[in-house]
Amino acid sequence: MFKSAFVCFLTLLPFLVLATEPESNPAKRDTSTAVVVYDADVKFIPEANLTSADYTAMIDSLIGLSSIPVSLVNQLNIYRTLSEYENDELGFVIDSIFETPDVPQTVLNAVNLYMTSIDRSMRAPAGFAAYVPYGNSPFPADELYGHWNTLVPNPIRNNLTRFDSTLQLLLIDTVANCGFHTPFEGVVTSHFGWRYGRNHNGIDIDLEVWDPVHAAFPGVVRVARYYKGYGRVVVVRHFNGLETIYAHLHRFKSKPGDVVEAGDVIGLGGSSGNSTGSHLHFEVRFQGVPVKPSEIIDFKKHQLRYPLIALKKSGSFLTASQGGLPEPAVPESKEYLVEKGDYLYRIAQKFGVSVKELCEFNQISPHKHLYAGQRLIVGI
Ligand SMILES: [Zn+2]
Structure with missing residues (x-):
């Protein structure tokens, strides 16, 4: 080895x-x-x-x-x-x-x-919040990422092989003032998918040099620099753990650490980096894994397709579909009919609960006398 x-x-x-x-x-x-x-x-x-x-x-x-x-x-x-x-x-x-x-x-x-x-399995946020709690960290969704790299747009390895569940993300939250703005109202000239022997991890939107480019969701700017084929690129980490990438910019209108709202101008469009003709290359990623932007955003109507999305693995990227609220968990209590000679400790052992729990379930004292045929709740 x-x-x-x-x-x-x-x-x-x-x-x-x-x-x-x-x-x-x-x-x-x-x-x-x-x-x-x-x-x-x-x-x-x-x-x-x-x-x-x-x-x-x-x-x-x-x-x-x-x-x-x-x-x-x-x-x-x-x-x-x-x-x-x-x-x-x-x-x-x-x-x-x-x-x-x-x-x-x-x-x-x-x-x-x-x-x-680094061996980092994908982590899913708990619940359906547009804001993943991030404690004392100044960085959004820090709980999911654990690092904040201001120099490299995609610093983490694609760990999709380990991701086999469906993940739900809330994109907008009117109560928390978490909105959406289309990055640029232009014609989509190239879609997400296989192109020139590699995956095109975003979509291209036609624009003129100097056109303003907007942050899609609120968040914090993580990267704003020249980086390889992206040219001048801005990466925004959003509070739900998504990141959006805006490439081939002509000018920056934001810097790492800037807190932005949906619709804030984060840069001006251009043709920097590996680009022929001015356009915006726009990516959506979750923990480094590309998501098909047009499954989240309707680029003709310039609005979100769904407020809540479900992300699922498909090949080497994530597909997004309409999320659904989870089935409300109806706790079904398990009952047991007390038999002759039973006592609390033995019943507790039988159902893998403690005597204290048994007493709590049934609102009884541990010293209560049991009788045959009595119904006891033995679990939820
Ligand atoms: Zn592109």
């Missing part, structure tokens, strides 16, 4: 610093499926949960090789250090790193590599 993990790690080297050429060795090439090159992004799928000792051994053996750049060794050391942290500590460390004015690229690479490899 250790050997294969080591080989897998080696295949990452060219992506880290473009330093070595492991393809010449067929044994190493065998594990290349562990790395999926997706445009400029690298998705790292760890083969095993490596311990700190494994990393140390790997790094030591790398250092032993000739022509290993110092920057790579530093990066591996950072990576190893990050992997030693608990998730909460890690969030704190990453936040402090991102608060420094100039984050070295080598640190960013290590953090991103780590964030994409």
